[in-house]
Amino acid sequence: MANALRISPSFHPLKWRKPSDFSSGFFRQCSHISISEIKTTYSVRNHLICLDRIRANITKTPDSSLDDDIDTxxxxxxxxxxxxxxxxxxxxxxxxxxxxxxxxxxxxxxxxxxxxxxxxxxxxxxxxxxxxxxxxxxxxxxxxxxxxxxxxxxxxxxxxxxxxxxxxxxxxxxxxxxxxxxxxxxxxxx
Missing domain, CATH: 3.40.30.10 (Glutaredoxin)
Known part of the structure; x- marks a missing residue:
């Protein structure tokens, strides 16, 4: 559970759908969830949340980096x-x-x-x-x-x-x- 993340149920659930249904954003990146990654997910009221995929969805603005905010x-x-x-x-x-x-x-x-x-x-x-x-x-x-x-x-x-x-x-x-x-x-x- 070291890679698990607790979030509120208001997040959209990850469901097993056809890849064509994952058209944008977070769901597009989570369309490749494998069986080994399911083991590193956390279930919140039947919602699967994968930390590695959430981290991959973080975006940087052109004028700042995420590393600058960590030390502040x-x-x-x-x-x-x-x-x-x-x-x-x-x-x-x-x-x-x-x-x-x-x-x-x-x-x-x-x-x-x-x-x-x-x-x-x-x-x-x-x-x-x-x-x-x-x-x-x-x-x-x-x-x-x-x-x-x-x-x-x-x-x-x-x-x-x-x-x-x-x-x-x-x-x-x-x-x-x-x-x-x-x-x-x-x-x-x-």
Whole structure:
């Protein structure tokens, strides 16, 4: 079963038909299924799916290759900050390297924060390695750090450069709007 693939039943089933019935696309390539290949197929509600034939049906666009997309991450996990010393160290490193840093201030109890975090992790890929993204749980860091950053609402996304806060987005609305606002904040600063 190493070559098996589970798919939803909405895929078209492979049925034993005359080769003339396999006129296009996936079915044309699967018209040559042999008995040995049937052993490497997986049956999902009476649908035969052959991995080797599915791989053969993947197409490349002229301007890109499939190998280029393999190395690109889909998202970058936001590194958590758990102390004021760590926060100061990150600010100092960014200042020394003349980079900007994004801090996502959130809380474990905040539903909007929980929903927004994976979307910001996907956004971080677009700006990696120019801008580093960090998450800070306000319940796990000292209150003086939260006050120092001027955090009043959750979630708050701040852009820091040269040791000071340059811009912020308070994310009390839909996640896709917050992501667009953060993208615009970053683009305006650069």
């Amino acid at each position: 991450p889909v998202s970058i996990e936001l590194e958590p900050i758990v102390s004021e010393g760590q926060f100061d160290r990150i600010i100092a490193e960014a200042q020394q390297l003349e980079e900007a840093v994004i801090f996502v201030w959130m809380a474990g109890w905040c539903r909007k924060c929980i929903y927004l975090k994976p979307k910001l992790e996907k956004l971080a890929v677009d700006y990696y390695p120019r801008i580093r993204f960090y998450s800070i749980d306000v319940n796990r860091v000292p209150q003086r750090l939260v006050s120092r950053a001027g955090i009043t609402k959750m979630p708050t996304i701040q852009l820091w450069r040269d040791g000071k806060k340059e811009a912020e987005v308070i994310g009390g609305h839909k996640a896709w709007l917050v992501v667009n606002d953060v993208r615009q904040m970053i683009e305006n600063e650069f």
